Amino acid sequence: MNNSPIAVFDSGLGGLSVVRHLRQLLPSENLVYFGDTARVPYGIKSRPTVAQFALELAGFTMQFDPKLIVAACNTASALALDELERELPVPVIGVVNPGALAAVRLAHQESIAVIGTEATINSGSYVRAIRTISPEQNVESQPCPLFVPLVEEGRACDDPIVQLTVATYLEPLKQRDVRVVVLGCTHYPLLRDAIAAYLGSDVHIVDSGRETSLAVREHLARNGSLSSHNVPGSMSCFVSDNPQRFRRIGSRFLDEPIDDVELVEPERYVNVARLPSALR
Amino acid sequence: MNNSPIAVFDSGLGGLSVVRHLRQLLPSENLVYFGDTARVPYGIKSRPTVAQFALELAGFTMQFDPKLIVAACNTASALALDELERELPVPVIGVVNPGALAAVRLAHQESIAVIGTEATINSGSYVRAIRTISPEQNVESQPCPLFVPLVEEGRACDDPIVQLTVATYLEPLKQRDVRVVVLGCTHYPLLRDAIAAYLGSDVHIVDSGRETSLAVREHLARNGSLSSHNVPGSMSCFVSDNPQRFRRIGSRFLDEPIDDVELVEPERYVNVARLPSALR
Numbered sequence: 001m002n003n004s005p006i007a008v009f010d011s012g013l014g015g016l017s018v019v020r021h022l023r024q025l026l027p028s029e030n031l032v033y034f035g036d037t038a039r040v041p042y043g044i045k046s047r048p049t050v051a052q053f054a055l056e057l058a059g060f061t062m063q064f065d066p067k068l069i070v071a072a073c074n075t076a077s078a079l080a081l082d083e084l085e086r087e088l089p090v091p092v093i094g095v096v097n098p099g100a101l102a103a104v105r106l107a108h109q110e111s112i113a114v115i116g117t118e119a120t121i122n123s124g125s126y127v128r129a130i131r132t133i134s135p136e137q138n139v140e141s142q143p144c145p146l147f148v149p150l151v152e153e154g155r156a157c158d159d160p161i162v163q164l165t166v167a168t169y170l171e172p173l174k175q176r177d178v179r180v181v182v183l184g185c186t187h188y189p190l191l192r193d194a195i196a197a198y199l200g201s202d203v204h205i206v207d208s209g210r211e212t213s214l215a216v217r218e219h220l221a222r223n224g225s226l227s228s229h230n231v232p233g234s235m236s237c238f239v240s241d242n243p244q245r246f247r248r249i250g251s252r253f254l255d256e257p258i259d260d261v262e263l264v265e266p267e268r269y270v271n272v273a274r275l276p277s278a279l280r
Numbered sequence: 281m282n283n284s285p286i287a288v289f290d291s292g293l294g295g296l297s298v299v300r301h302l303r304q305l306l307p308s309e310n311l312v313y314f315g316d317t318a319r320v321p322y323g324i325k326s327r328p329t330v331a332q333f334a335l336e337l338a339g340f341t342m343q344f345d346p347k348l349i350v351a352a353c354n355t356a357s358a359l360a361l362d363e364l365e366r367e368l369p370v371p372v373i374g375v376v377n378p379g380a381l382a383a384v385r386l387a388h389q390e391s392i393a394v395i396g397t398e399a400t401i402n403s404g405s406y407v408r409a410i411r412t413i414s415p416e417q418n419v420e421s422q423p424c425p426l427f428v429p430l431v432e433e434g435r436a437c438d439d440p441i442v443q444l445t446v447a448t449y450l451e452p453l454k455q456r457d458v459r460v461v462v463l464g465c466t467h468y469p470l471l472r473d474a475i476a477a478y479l480g481s482d483v484h485i486v487d488s489g490r491e492t493s494l495a496v497r498e499h500l501a502r503n504g505s506l507s508s509h510n511v512p513g514s515m516s517c518f519v520s521d522n523p524q525r526f527r528r529i530g531s532r533f534l535d536e537p538i539d540d541v542e543l544v545e546p547e548r549y550v551n552v553a554r555l556p557s558a559l560r
Contacts, residue, residue, distance in 0.1 A: 049318050160448075
């Protein structure tokens with residue numbers, strides 16, 4: 001038993017769609033969330049910058065003595081998981097490997113497609129993770145850069161712009177008869193209904209956030225580190241900017257109201273000279 | 281005569297649409313550009329954070345001994361011009377006031393609409409600037425958060441998603457018979473043809489970047505500070521992340537190739553404790 005919290009960090013508020021599953025699957029765990037809303041989004045940024053930012057966020061959460069850290073950001077998981085695992089004294093679980101594993105299990109040798117931000121797709125991380133599990137697996141990739149701003153603006157699945165954009169990005173996948181689509185960005189679950197409706201019921205959709213939450217539960221159970229509490233776990237949120245916007249938009253991702261959000265000033269997390277220069 | 285450079289800063293690469301006009305109107309001036317591509321976009325961030333970032337960017341350009349600094353970012357101009365003018369030892373010209381002035385001149389008492397990012401519109405800065413010039417002026421505002429990602433993805437004016445998005449945002453303005461539309465974001469000039477086609481030829485479109493460049497020329501001429509050179513001015517670009525992407529996408533904004541781009545590491549511009557805490 002271990003009653004320390006699980007720490008979750010993300011480039012902004014998207015990681016709350018991962019926290020939603022953690023709350024459902026592990027209701028008595030305490031959670032600490034840090035969203036880097038001052039520097040969001042990471043999806044158009046370079047690997048050294050994303051790695052530096054991710055280490056700063058994870059470093060901030062260490063003050064809460066977490067038993068495990070979840071890199072809820074697909075871009076950070078894709079670009080910086082190695083650095084995070086090397087630098088941090090607690091286990092780190094990213095969202096890429098659990099999503100890749102679930103996709104391979106569902107594909108039965110048929111084609112998988114990964115959709116995500118420009119940086120996640122360009123990193124090739126999902127393709128590598130999938131091929132590590134199943135070397136001959138056929139994998140397509142499709143960046144969908146408009147999905148994040150569509151979700152952040154609050155457009156619903158029946159919005160005409162959403163529907164046209166979904167059709168524009170996903171048409172090539174439909175033509176190539178893809179069988180499994182991995183939602184490789186924490187914003188995309190909010191467009192799931194539009195994506196599923198366009199692709200049809202033959203296509204499986206993998207939510208990396210849900211798979212990651214299952215992996216977290218499995219890890220804690222295997223190590224005897226589940227919480228011993230019988231009461232609902234607490235949740236504390238920290239953001240680097242704009243707690244009002246986080247509360248307003250984030251509650252759609254979490255599917256519950258967000259009360260406890262604290263603004264963190266740069267001197268509490270920015271560490272301008274931290275990263276070994278070899279990484280740049 | 282003053283042969284020091286003009287410094288231009290922006291949240292990312294959008295300010296290059298302002299530089300394009302500066303290069304046309306003031307071809308013999310040397311220019312220094314700093315784009316904060318590590319923390320772009322500013323349009324969803326709070327005033328204290330935008331002010332802190334803007335001061336850091338302008339502070340970085342001071343090493344080049346500029347004769348004038350252009351805040352090419354609408355969000356920074358809208359949220360932080362006061363702080364910039366107070367803290368910097370050289371004149372600062374933002375993009376809001378020149379755009380507002382041109383709009384009032386063209387409106388002849390008919391309605392003006394300002395379009396921009398969430399933060400620029402919510403700040404009310406354009407409305408205030410316009411009402412300072414013409415207190416009874418009727419002004420509408422419309423945030424268009426999808427325009428920036430549409431432009432950054434490289435979608436052209438005849439793209440179906442662009443056309444649907446333009447129609448969705450601008451339909452209310454058309455219904456209210458607006459006569460002048462201010463492009464209150466440096467990305468929007470790249471959608472100008474789609475916006476103009478939708479609104480029709482009766483509607484004047486004001487490009488704040490062009491108006492700002494005219495204001496810079498006027499300021500330098502009035503103060504005897506124009507360059508004495510007869511050869512084309514130089515241009516040096518600095519970015520806080522991803523120079524490759526800046527070169528590739530930025531050249532569309534500048535309408536010429538970008539050769540000279542240097543990556544600036546955080547320790548050269550981030551100043552975590554700079555801002556008076558009273559501002560937060």
